[in-house]
Amino acid sequence: MVKVKFNYTIGNISLRQLTYRKRQTILTISGISLGVMVLISAISLMDGLLQSFIDKIVNIAPHIVISGEKIKTTVKDTLYQASGKTYINFIKNVERKDEEIIKNYSRVIYLIQKEKTVNVIAPVVSVNLIAKFGTLSQPLELLGISPELHDKIVKFSDNMISGKFSELERTPDGLIIGTTSASDLSVKMGDKLQIVSNSGGVVTVRIIGVFSTGINDIDNNAYVNLRLAQNLAGYSSDELTNLYLRVTDLSKDAAVARSIEKMINYHAKTWEETAASVISLYKMISVMVYFLVFFVILVAGFGVANVLITNVLEKYRDIAILKSLGFQRNEITWIYLIQGLFVAIIGAVLGCLLALVMIKVLGTIKITPSKTGSIRSDRLQMGMSIWYFIFASSFAIIISLVASIGPSRGASKLNPVEILRGER
Amino acid sequence: MQKPIIRLEHVCKTLISKSNEGIIENTILPDLSFNIEQGEFTAITGPSGSGKTTLLYLMGGLDKPSSGKIFLNDWEISQMNEDELAVIRNDKLGFVYQFHFLLPEFSALENVMIPMLARGKFGQKQAKERAKALLSQVGLYEKLSSKPNQLSGGQQQRVAIARSLANEPVVLLADEPTGNLDSHNSALIYDLFKRLNEENGQSIIIVTHDEHFASKTDRILHLLDGRIDKDQVLHN
Numbered sequence: 001m002v003k004v005k006f007n008y009t010i011g012n013i014s015l016r017q018l019t020y021r022k023r024q025t026i027l028t029i030s031g032i033s034l035g036v037m038v039l040i041s042a043i044s045l046m047d048g049l050l051q052s053f054i055d056k057i058v059n060i061a062p063h064i065v066i067s068g069e070k071i072k073t074t075v076k077d078t079l080y081q082a083s084g085k086t087y088i089n090f091i092k093n094v095e096r097k098d099e100e101i102i103k104n105y106s107r108v109i110y111l112i113q114k115e116k117t118v119n120v121i122a123p124v125v126s127v128n129l130i131a132k133f134g135t136l137s138q139p140l141e142l143l144g145i146s147p148e149l150h151d152k153i154v155k156f157s158d159n160m161i162s163g164k165f166s167e168l169e170r171t172p173d174g175l176i177i178g179t180t181s182a183s184d185l186s187v188k189m190g191d192k193l194q195i196v197s198n199s200g201g202v203v204t205v206r207i208i209g210v211f212s213t214g215i216n217d218i219d220n221n222a223y224v225n226l227r228l229a230q231n232l233a234g235y236s237s238d239e240l241t242n243l244y245l246r247v248t249d250l251s252k253d254a255a256v257a258r259s260i261e262k263m264i265n266y267h268a269k270t271w272e273e274t275a276a277s278v279i280s281l282y283k284m285i286s287v288m289v290y291f292l293v294f295f296v297i298l299v300a301g302f303g304v305a306n307v308l309i310t311n312v313l314e315k316y317r318d319i320a321i322l323k324s325l326g327f328q329r330n331e332i333t334w335i336y337l338i339q340g341l342f343v344a345i346i347g348a349v350l351g352c353l354l355a356l357v358m359i360k361v362l363g364t365i366k367i368t369p370s371k372t373g374s375i376r377s378d379r380l381q382m383g384m385s386i387w388y389f390i391f392a393s394s395f396a397i398i399i400s401l402v403a404s405i406g407p408s409r410g411a412s413k414l415n416p417v418e419i420l421r422g423e424r
Numbered sequence: 425m426q427k428p429i430i431r432l433e434h435v436c437k438t439l440i441s442k443s444n445e446g447i448i449e450n451t452i453l454p455d456l457s458f459n460i461e462q463g464e465f466t467a468i469t470g471p472s473g474s475g476k477t478t479l480l481y482l483m484g485g486l487d488k489p490s491s492g493k494i495f496l497n498d499w500e501i502s503q504m505n506e507d508e509l510a511v512i513r514n515d516k517l518g519f520v521y522q523f524h525f526l527l528p529e530f531s532a533l534e535n536v537m538i539p540m541l542a543r544g545k546f547g548q549k550q551a552k553e554r555a556k557a558l559l560s561q562v563g564l565y566e567k568l569s570s571k572p573n574q575l576s577g578g579q580q581q582r583v584a585i586a587r588s589l590a591n592e593p594v595v596l597l598a599d600e601p602t603g604n605l606d607s608h609n610s611a612l613i614y615d616l617f618k619r620l621n622e623e624n625g626q627s628i629i630i631v632t633h634d635e636h637f638a639s640k641t642d643r644i645l646h647l648l649d650g651r652i653d654k655d656q657v658l659h660n
Contacts, residue, residue: 317525318525318528321521325538420599
C-alpha cells in the first residue's frame with residue numbers, strides 16, 4: 001500500500017512554488033551560476049598557467065641535464081658499530097673542492113650511449129663571465145654549445161628573432177644573445193662585445209643573432225661556440241660543465257636519469273627536478289585559489305538552503321493541506337528536493353555557459369609582460385578541458401542537494417494537525 | 425440494517441505538552457463511542473475546547489487516538505501508519521477547513537484536480553473533466569482558470585468544497601466551513617452541503633458552533649468536555 005510514487009503532480013507543485021517566487025529563485029540561480037563560473041575560470045586560469053609553463057619548459061629545457069657534480073657516498077655517522085665493535089670514521093678535513101667539471105667527456109658519452117632510450121647527447125660548457133659594451137659591463141652566462149646537436153635537444157632555432165642559430169658552427173667569434181641580456185647591455189645585431197675571460201684576457205665577439213624563449217632564466221644567457229667557451233673558461237677540449245640529453249619517452253625520463261647516474265657517477269637531473277620548485281609553487285597557488293573558490297560555491301549552497309527554508313516556512317499551510325489531501329511524507333520531501341535540484345542544475349548550466357565566455361574573454365586580455373617573472377607572455381594562458389565543467393557543476397549540484405535535504409525533510413515531518421488548527 | 429461508515433469504540437485522546445512546570449497531560453476526549461451512518465448529515469457542536477475539532481481530525485485520519493478504535497467502513501484507521509493514512513485521506517475522505525487552504529500557485533480547476541492526480545486515481549484528462557463538473561456543481565464554472573487570490577472568500581470556500589469531493593469520498597469532513605464567511609455566503613455554503621447530501625447521498629460531518637446552521641442538519645452531536653452531551657436526530 002505504501003509506495004514512493006514520483007509523479008507529474010509532485011514535479012508540477014514543486015516548480016510552481018519555485019516560479020511563484022521569481023525574484024528569489026532568480027537570485028539563487030545567479031548565485032550558483034556565478035560560483036560555478038568563478039570556479040571554472042579559476043581552474044582554467046591556474047591550469048593554463050601551469051600548462052603553458054610546463055609546455056615552455058619542455059620545449060626549451062633538455063629532458064635530462066648531467067652536471068659535473070660527482071655523486072659522493074655520504075657517511076651517515078662518524079661512529080658506527082659492526083660485529084660488536086665500535087668504529088670511528090675519519091673524513092679528511094681539508095678536502096680540495098673540485099671544480100664541477102665533466103672530464104674526458106667522450107668517454108662519458110660513450111657510456112651514456114649504452115642507454116638505448118637516449119636520442120641525443122649534446123656537450124655544453126656553461127661559464128659566468130663579464131661582458132663589456134662601451135662603458136657598460138655586465139655579468140653574462142655564456143653557454144658554449146655545438147649548434148647542430150643543441151638544436152636537436154631543444155629545437156632552439158625556433159626561438160631566433162634575428163640571425164641563424166647554425167651560423168654559430170662556422171663563426172668562432174660569434175655570439176647569440178638573449179633579448180633580456182641584449183636590452184641590459186643595449187646591444188643589437190652586429191655589435192661587438194668584449195668578454196673578460198677567467199684568466200683575465202679580453203676576447204672580442206660579434207653578435208650574430210638574438211633569441212627569445214619567453215623564459216627569463218634562459219633569455220639572460222648568450223650562446224657561443226663550444227670551443228670558444230672552453231677557451232674562455234680555461235678548460236681543455238675534453239672538459240665540459242654539462243651534457244644535455246634528449247630521451248625517446250619523456251614520461252620515463254626519471255628512470256633513465258637514475259640509471260645514467262649509476263653508470264657515470266655524475267648527477268643527472270630531469271627537467272621536472274630542475275623546475276620542481278617553480279612547479280610546486282604553481283601547484284600551491286592553485287590549491288589556494290581552489291580553496292577560496294570552494295567557499296564561493298559553499299556560500300551559493302547556503303543560498304539554496306535559504307530559498308528552500310523560506311519556501312518551506314512560508315508554505316506551512318500548503319504542506320499541511322497537501323498532506324491532508326493524501327500526499328505522503330516522501331512525496332513532500334521530493335517537492336522541495338526537486339526545487340533544490342532544479343535551482344542547482346539551471347545554475348550550473350548557466351555557470352558553465354558564462355565560464356565559456358569568461359575563458360574566451362580572459363584569454364584575449366593583453367597583459368604587460370614582466371621581465372622578472374619566470375615566464376613572459378603577452379596574454380593570459382587559459383586551460384580548457386571538459387573536466388573543469390563536470391567537476392564544477394557536480395560540485396555545485398552536490399552542495400545544493402546537501403543544502404536541500406534539511407529543509408525538505410523538515411517539511412515532510414510537519415504535523416498537519418498543528419498547522420490546520422492554527423497552532424503554528 | 426446498513427453498516428455504519430464511521431464507528432468509534434472507546435476513543436480516548438490525550439495531548440501531552442511540555443512546559444516549564446513539567447509535562448502536562450490534557451485529556452481532550454476521555455471515552456467516546458458512536459456510529460455515523462451512510463448518507464447522514466451530522467453536525468458536531470459544542471463550546472470551544474470541547475474537543476470537536478480533535479474528534480473531526482481523528483475521524484479524518486489526520487491524527488491518531490491515544491486509545492480506542494476508529495473504523496472507516498471496514499478499515500481500522502486507528503491502526504494505520506502515516507503513509508497508509510495519507511492514501512485513505514486521498515481516496516476515501518474529503519476535507520473542508522475554516523480557511524480555504526487552496527494552493528495559491530494553481531487555478532481553481534487545478535486545485536480541484538490535484539487530489540485526483542496525487543495518487544493517480546484519475547488520469548489527467550478524466551481529472552480535468554471531473555474538476556470542471558464539480559466546479560460547475562458549486563456554481564463556479566465561470567471561474568475555472570482564476571487563481572485563488574482572484575476569488576472572493578465564498579468562492580474560495582466553494583472551490584475547496586469541490587476539491588473535497590474530487591475523489592468521491594466516503595464522507596466529507598468540514599471544520600467550521602462558514603466560520604470565516606458573512607451570512608449570505610454562509611447560507612450559500614449551507615445550501616450547497618444540503619444539496620450534496622440530498623441529491624448525491626453524500627455523507628457529511630460538519631464541526632460548527634453556528635446553532636442555526638446545525639439545526640438544519642439530520643443529527644446534532646453536542647459535545648461538552650469531550651463527552652457526548654446530547655445526540656439529537658432532527659430529520660429522517
